[in-house]
Amino acid sequence: MGRPAKFTDDQLLDAAREVVAVHGVTATVAQVSAASGATTGSVYHRFRSREELLVRLWLRSIERLHERLFEVEAEHDDPGEALVALAVETARYSREHPAEARAMTLYRHERLVHTAPQVLHDRVVHLNDGVFAMLGRLAAQRFPTAADDPHLVRRVFTCVIGLCYGLIRPYIVAATPIPVWLDDVIARAVTAALTTIDQ
Amino acid sequence: MGRPAKFTDDQLLDAAREVVAVHGVTATVAQVSAASGATTGSVYHRFRSREELLVRLWLRSIERLHERLFEVEAEHDDPGEALVALAVETARYSREHPAEARAMTLYRHERLVHTAPQVLHDRVVHLNDGVFAMLGRLAAQRFPTAADDPHLVRRVFTCVIGLCYGLIRPYIVAATPIPVWLDDVIARAVTAALTTIDQ
DNA sequence: CTCTAACTAGAACATCGCCTCTAGATCAAG
C-alpha cells in the first residue's frame, strides 16, 4: 500500500470553499492549493480538473443543505407549514453558513446536467431527486385537487425554494449578512405564492 | 472633422447584447467584434476595455427597464397597486426582451460601485436614484406609519424588485422563457411581502 | 531492509483572451 494521503478530499474542498467565498467562480487552482497547503500537483492528483473540484464542492454544499431540509420535513406534521418552514430554513442555514451558501451559487443545476464532468454526471442528474420527492409528498397532501398537474412539483419548487433562494442570493453573493427580517418576508411570500397552486 | 464612424456605440452594444445572451459574462471581445462586423481594434477605439463595454451594456439595459417602470407608476393611482404592478412589469418586460434581461444579470450594482471603470463610476452610483425616489414616494403613501424607518426604501426594493428578480433570474440566465403563471405568483408574493413593512 | 504503490512537489508547458501598436483609409472643412 503506498504512502498515506497528506490531505483528505474534504480538506481540499474546505480550502476551495474558503477561496470561493472570497473570489467566487473565478477561484483559481493556485489559490486553492495555497489555501490548503497542498501544491497544484497534489490538487490535480485528486481532481481531474478545476471543473471537477468546483463541481464536487458545489454538490457537497447542496447535499448538506438537503440534509437539513429533510430534518425540517420530519419536524412538521402539517404539509403547508412544512413547505414554508423549508424556505425559512434555507434562509437560516445560509445565514449561518455563508461560505457553504456561496458554494451553492457556483453553478445552476440545469446547466451542469449538460456540462458536468463525466464522473459526476449521475450525481448531478439525481441531485434533486430526494428533495423533489419530498416536495411531491408535501404538495400532494397540501393540494389534493392539483395532484394530477404534471408541473405541480416544479411549481411548488419555484414557490418555495426558488422564491427563497432568489431573495437571499444577492446577500450570499455579496458576502453580506442575510437580514433577519427577510425570514418573515420569505414566510409570508411563500405562503401567498403557494395559494396560486390551486387558485 | 475626421472620418465618420462606421458603427454607432449602440450598434456595438447591440452586438455585445446578442453575444452576452448566448455566452453570458464570459463573452469575449473577439466574439463581440465578430458579431458586430467591427474589428477588435475598432471596438477598443470606442471602449477603453472589455469591462467598460460590458458595464455600458449593463447600464443601458437597466436604464431601459427603469423607463418602463416610470411609465407604470404613472398608470396607477393607488400606491399599493403600483408597487405590485412594478414587479409584474419587470417580469413581463424581461419575458419580452430576453437578451436585454440577460444583460441586466451581468453585474450586481453593489459590486460595480467599487469596481466600475472610472469614467462610468458616477453613472453607476446614481443608476438607481430615480427608482429609489419612486419607491420612496410610493412607500410613503402606502405605509405612512413606517415613513420614518430609515431602511424603508431598501426593504420595499427587496420586497418588490428583489423578489421579482429573484424569481425570474433563473429563467433569464438559462435563456428559458419566463412562464406566464409566474406573473400571478409574483403579484401575490409581492403583496404578501409588503405586509411585513408595517407589520 | 527492500520493494513498491501512492502521493507530493513545483517547474514547465500550452492556451486563451485582453489589449496595444503601427499602418492605412476615409471624409469634412478650408
Place this chain on the structure above:
DNA sequence: CTTGATCTAGAGGCGATGTTCTAGTTAGAG
C-alpha cells in the same frame, strides 16, 4: 486639392491560468 482629425484594420505582445511532466518522497508489506 490639401489637410488633418478620426476611425478602421488585424497581427502580435503579454500576462494569467489550467494542466502536464518528471523527479523525488513516504511508509506499509513482505
